[in-house]
Amino acid sequence: MAIKLFSEPELHNPVMLCGWTGIGNIGITAIDTIRKFVEAQEFGQIEPFDFFYPNKVIIRKGLLEGLEFPGNKFYFQDVGGNDVIFFIGQEQPREKATPYAEGRKGYEMAELVLDVAAKFGCRRIYTSGAAVTQIHHSVTPQVWAVPNNPALIKEIRTYSNTVLMSDIEGGGGQGFISGLNGLMLGVAEERNIDAVCLMGEIPYYLQGMQWPYPKASMSVIEVFAEIFNMQIDLMQLEQLAKKIEKKINGFLQTIYEAEGVPPDLKKHIEGLKHTKQARLGPITEEEQKKIVEHIDELFRGEEDSGKRHV
Amino acid sequence: MIICWDEDAGRIGPEVARYLNEQFNAIPVGDICPIDFFTLAGVAIENDVARLSRTRLYYAEQKNLLILQSASPQFQHYKFFTAVLDLAEHYCRIKGLFTVNGFVASVPHVAERRILVVFNNEDFQKQFRSYSLQNMDYEGFPAISSYLLWMAKERNISAVSLWPEIPFYVSSNKDPQAVKAVVNLFNDRFQLDFDFDELNEQVELQNTKIEHLREENSEIDESLRNLESGLSLNEAEQINLANAVNELFGR
Numbered sequence: 178m179a180i181k182l183f184s185e186p187e188l189h190n191p192v193m194l195c196g197w198t199g200i201g202n203i204g205i206t207a208i209d210t211i212r213k214f215v216e217a218q219e220f221g222q223i224e225p226f227d228f229f230y231p232n233k234v235i236i237r238k239g240l241l242e243g244l245e246f247p248g249n250k251f252y253f254q255d256v257g258g259n260d261v262i263f264f265i266g267q268e269q270p271r272e273k274a275t276p277y278a279e280g281r282k283g284y285e286m287a288e289l290v291l292d293v294a295a296k297f298g299c300r301r302i303y304t305s306g307a308a309v310t311q312i313h314h315s316v317t318p319q320v321w322a323v324p325n326n327p328a329l330i331k332e333i334r335t336y337s338n339t340v341l342m343s344d345i346e347g348g349g350g351q352g353f354i355s356g357l358n359g360l361m362l363g364v365a366e367e368r369n370i371d372a373v374c375l376m377g378e379i380p381y382y383l384q385g386m387q388w389p390y391p392k393a394s395m396s397v398i399e400v401f402a403e404i405f406n407m408q409i410d411l412m413q414l415e416q417l418a419k420k421i422e423k424k425i426n427g428f429l430q431t432i433y434e435a436e437g438v439p440p441d442l443k444k445h446i447e448g449l450k451h452t453k454q455a456r457l458g459p460i461t462e463e464e465q466k467k468i469v470e471h472i473d474e475l476f477r478g479e480e481d482s483g484k485r486h487v
Numbered sequence: 488m489i490i491c492w493d494e495d496a497g498r499i500g501p502e503v504a505r506y507l508n509e510q511f512n513a514i515p516v517g518d519i520c521p522i523d524f525f526t527l528a529g530v531a532i533e534n535d536v537a538r539l540s541r542t543r544l545y546y547a548e549q550k551n552l553l554i555l556q557s558a559s560p561q562f563q564h565y566k567f568f569t570a571v572l573d574l575a576e577h578y579c580r581i582k583g584l585f586t587v588n589g590f591v592a593s594v595p596h597v598a599e600r601r602i603l604v605v606f607n608n609e610d611f612q613k614q615f616r617s618y619s620l621q622n623m624d625y626e627g628f629p630a631i632s633s634y635l636l637w638m639a640k641e642r643n644i645s646a647v648s649l650w651p652e653i654p655f656y657v658s659s660n661k662d663p664q665a666v667k668a669v670v671n672l673f674n675d676r677f678q679l680d681f682d683f684d685e686l687n688e689q690v691e692l693q694n695t696k697i698e699h700l701r702e703e704n705s706e707i708d709e710s711l712r713n714l715e716s717g718l719s720l721n722e723a724e725q726i727n728l729a730n731a732v733n734e735l736f737g738r
Contacts, residue, residue, distance in 0.1 A: 226565035234629035234637075239622025241607045244629060244637040 180289055182221035186253050191260035192301045193294045194401070197269050197357050201390030203377045204305030204358060205265065206414075207397035212263040214409050217252035223289050225249060228270035228282055249286075251293060257405040262297060264290055269356050283357055287364040294370060301371045305397050306358035308376035309384045310345075313449035314425050318378035318393040320400050321345070323354060325366040329373060336400050339375070375400055382432075382446060383425065391418040488553040488581045489673070490571070492631070493540075496589030497653035497662030503587050503669050504545070504556040510681060511547035513554055517574075518543050524560040524567045542567075544574065550679055553579055559631050568638045576644055583611065584639055584646035586632040587669055589662075592652040595714040596697060600668040603650040607636040611645035618672060623650065654714075656729040660736040663689035700735055707731050 196208030225246035233245040247268035254261055270282035294302060308321040319340055322333045333339060342352050354362070358374050365372040377393025391414045402409050433443045489507065491500035507513065518541060521527065525540035532538075542557035553575075560567040575581045590603055603623040606612035612622075629637075632648040639646040649672070651665040667686045674681040701708040710720055710728045720728065 227563075230564055231629050231634055231637075233627065234625065234633040236605050236623050236625040236633070238624065239604050239606055239612060239620075240609060241605050241633065241636050241640065244633065 179224050180221060180293055181224060182251075182293075184220045186218075186220055186297075188253060188260040188262070188297045190300045191253070191262050191297055192303065193262040193264060193290075193299045195264040195266070195290060195302060195304045195357070195361060197266040197304075197306075199269070199356060199358065200307035200309065200384050201377075201379045201386070201388070201393060203307045203379065203390055203393040203397065204375075205267075206389055206391060206394035207305050207375075207377070207401070208263060208303075209265055210394065210398060210411075210414060211256070211401060211409065212252055212254075212265065215254045215256050215261075215407075217254035217261070217263050219250055219252050221251040221293065223249040223286070228286060229268055232268070257407040259405055261405070262294070262299065264293075266357065283360050284364065287357060287360045290361065291365055291368055291370065294365075295368065299370060301373070302361060302365050303401070304358040304361050304372065304374045306354065306356070306374060306376045307384070307390070307393065308378045309381050310378050311449055312378050312380050312452065313446065314380050314383065314392070314422060315450055316452075318396045320396050321376040321378065322400075323352070323362065323374045323376070325362040325372045329371060333373065337403060338396060339400055380446075380449070382429070386428075388421055388424065389417070391415075391421060488555055488575050488579060488584050490555045490557065490584065490586045490632075490635070492586070492588065493556065493558045495587075496591045496658040497651075497665050498660070499589040499651060499653065499662065499665055499669065500587050501556065502661055502663070502666045504554050506666065506670055506681075506686065507547065507552065507554055507673070508545050508556075511550050511552060511679070513545035513547035513552070516544050516546045519557070519567070519570050519574075523563045525558060526561055542571075550677060552677065552679075553581065564631065564634055565638070568635050571635070572639060572642055572644060575639075576642060581644070584635075584644055585673075586635060586646070586648040588630065588632050588648055588650050589653045589658065589665065590650035591655050591658045593714065593719055594652050594654050595711060596654045596657055596662075596664065597694060597715065598652075598654075600652045600665050602668055602672060603652070605633065605636060605648045605650075607640035607646045611647060615647070615676075618675065620672075655725060656732045657693070657736075659729070659733050661689075663693055696735055697732065700731060704731060 194208045194211065196205035198205050228249075229247050231244045231246050234241065235243040235245075247266070249266050250264070252263040252265070254263075266286075270286050291302075312318065317338070319338055320336070322336065322339050322341060324330060324333060330341065333341060353359070354374055354376070358376075362372045362374055375397050377390070377397045379390045379393050383390060395411055395414050395418065398409060398411065398414075429446065432438055489503070491504040493501055521540050521542070524542075527539075530537045530539050540558035542555065545554040545556065546552070547554065555571065575584060594600075601619075601621045604615070604620045605623050606615075630648075636646045636648055649669055651668045653662050653665050663686055667683065667690060670681055670683075670686065673679060697711075701711055707728060710724050713720060713724075
């Protein structure tokens with residue numbers, strides 16, 4: 178299957194920003210927000226057929242009108258004097274029942290994106306995703322940065338509100354980045370292309386949510402704004418973040434009042450408001466498992482009974 | 488070419504394939520290899536018999552009919568449908584493609600089964616104007632037949648997916664009434680001269696068994712009367728009815 182380029186813009190030492198769906202859609206929201214703000218122009222796509230099942234069919238009056246696939250599109254624009262290619266992937270190709278790309282399909286997708294990066298002489302790739310950690314949803318998330326080249330560490334240390342894995346308590350400089358956000362770094366390194374993954378922190382108790390987490394996306398955008406020396410209007414994201422925060426507060430209240438949930442949970446979660454530094458991991462795996470199970474139950478919904486209609 | 492999927496409501500696909508293959512002495516003429524398309528981590532057991540996921544093409548020479556009976560592919564759908572369409576277009580030179588699917592509905596088993604349809608082009612749709620078919624309106628996650636129709640359209644192969652209504656409470660079992668509706672359509676369209684005796688017996692048997700159930704169980708009787716009057720059932724009533732019918736037909 179092919180890369181389809183509708184045009185071949187003349188770009189000089191561009192960087193590439195890659196956004197995929199994931200926890201809280203932190204990465205894709207960050208990169209797509211920038212893309213829309215700078216009015217980047219579409220110039221190509223990766224054909225979806227080898228990677229994805231279609232996600233929508235439109236049938237009208239017995240006629241098949243259309244079939245839609247998750248988008249995998251390339252855009253370009255001059256951002257603060259830098260040529261930037263944006264890649265937005267609306268889904269990660271999967272071979273098993275997980276939300277992340279893995280195995281052959283993930284690798285092939287990474288290779289195709291890097292083929293385009295190489296074609297246009299990209300000097301650096303950025304990916305973005307979520308850093309699940311012990312923070313409270315009311316605090317401003319930090320951004321965790323992971324490069325694929327130690328030479329980039331010095332530059333990363335100049336970014337505001339950004340930490341390396343070794344800065345994180347209990348991290349020891351180690352970790353794992355799931356899916357294409359991580360895979361891209363590894364495959365780019367094989368092809369001698371520098372890459373950095375910027376991950377916005379998200380509270381561990383929200384990792385299973387179907388909601389976006391714009392607060393973390395905003396933190397990531399602020400880092401990019403610094404890198405590209407640009408101003409970006411975050412008003413819409415701020416409004417969305419406020420709405421989501423309200424929902425989270427309501428959701429947590431339900432958890433706190435539910436049966437079977439550890440009594441210290443409220444104390445622990447609310448105590449995170451005062452935690453200064455990000456820490457890895459949940460309270461205990463058992464307690465996290467109970468929280469996630471309860472969240473699943475809440476989202477199964479109530480039965481509809483007693484209604485009759487023609 | 489008529490494509491019948493193995494896993495569907497009312498076992499509509501396998502039953503339509505069986506009736507057509509048996510009546511017209513269709514012979515298997517080829518398989519699509521399952522590697523790449525189906526999980527090969529083991530083998531499923533169906534009705535006490537082990538069976539690997541399979542895609543088999545049958546040919547009924549006396550009626551010039553091709554029947555493709557297949558499990559729904561689990562992986563590499565695009566590649567699978569490309570293989571099917573290559574077979575249809577280049578080797579079999581078909582005039583049209585029909586897929587058979589079940590549409591679970593809140594209808595009583597004694598009702599005439601409507602067939603909802605989706606065509607991939609208007610010209611083909613016009614050819615079926617005189618048949619009592621119901622044009623579908625839908626927007627949402629695509630069934631595999633929709634994906635196949637779209638790919639056929641890209642290759643200028645006319646195709647239609649047929650969705651006969653299957654009462655929800657018989658959807659786990661065979662539904663001969665729905666099978667009959669589909670076979671009847673093919674009978675008219677292709678002048679098959681199909682012998683409906685066996686199918687009619689099966690329909691009669693299903694109706695009689697459910698009638699006995701109604702006599703023995705007043706709750707079931709009331710549920711069915713509501714459905715027959717055009718009223719819907721609440722979830723508990725639906726589950727109750729489905730369980731009772733499943734037990735009746737031994738599944």
